Amino acid sequence: MKKITVKDFRERKGEKKISLLTAYDASTARLLESAGIDALLVGDSLGMVVLGYDSTLPVTMEQMLHHAGAVSRGTERALVIGDMPFGSYQISAEQAVANGLRFMKEAGCAAVKVEGGSDICTIVRALVRAGVPVMGHIGLTPQTAGQMGGFKVQGKDMAAARKLLADAKALEEVGIFSLVLEALPASLAAVITATVSVPTIGIGAGPHCDGQVLVTNDLLGLFEKFLPSFVKQYVNLAPEIKKAVQGYICEVENGAFPRTEHSFASKEDFTALLAKAEDSSS
Ligand code: KIV
Secondary structure, rough: OOOOOOOHHHHHHOOOOOOEEOOOOHHHHHHHHHOOOOOOEEOOOHHHHOOOOOOOOOOHHHHHHHHHHHHOOOOOOOEEEEOOOOOOOOOHHHHHHHHHHHHHOOOOOEEEEOOOOOOHHHHHHHHHOOOOOOOEEEEEEEEHHHOOOOOHHHHHHHHHHHHHHHHHHHHHHOOOOOOEEEEEHHHHHHHHHHHHHOOOEEEEEOOOOOEEEHHHHHOOOOOOOOOOOOOOOOHHHHHHHHHHHHHHHHHHHHHOOOOHHHOOOOOOOOHHHHHHHHHHHH
């Protein structure tokens, strides 16, 4: 099976829309890939949807590598992108390169994603020069949502829109292969998409981007804490899972499970063994 490369990704701009979803484990990665997904992002949303944190900030490199490795092992064709967690690339270009290389060497990722605009261009340039393909991420950047006053739509006025457009161009200049646009007005995402030569991947950024990404647990109805307004839930699995588990509990309690077909038989007759065990315990 031919692996999708970052070059294929770039060539899709203006040709065919790109579909991405997040994944955090091998079996989900296998399922998403068998449905035909183009790329899997091992997002630091891991912290919130899998590890039970209230934000993405506590997620560590070791946790990301652990899950990114699992996703890579469950994937044959899709492009696997590792999300660099908070604190793993902001200190220096050297730190960013060392951690970016770990995503490729230890977790089998084809690329990494970093959040930020012109402020992180030196870091992005160093990563690209070291051979680590980089996906940018601007707009609402969850790792710095605190500084933005929370999880809010970005680029609503002209000054903010100009800054985001400048950020997109600066990141393109230092070699990103793709750019996530999160929580932006659709009309601004359209302008950025038309301006940069790399594919834009929208999340809450309208229909004009070159591709879309969603958190898989949101799309499948597996994360019940909250649902961002831009998410379309294609199926609501949480009630189905609860119903199945309630059925299991009920059958365990009333003895309906397991049945003969779920049990192992033996040609031996163990009644003598029982009699012996009872004798020795009396
Ligand atoms: O962490 C994540 O899952 C993300 C995407 C949703 C863009 O950054």
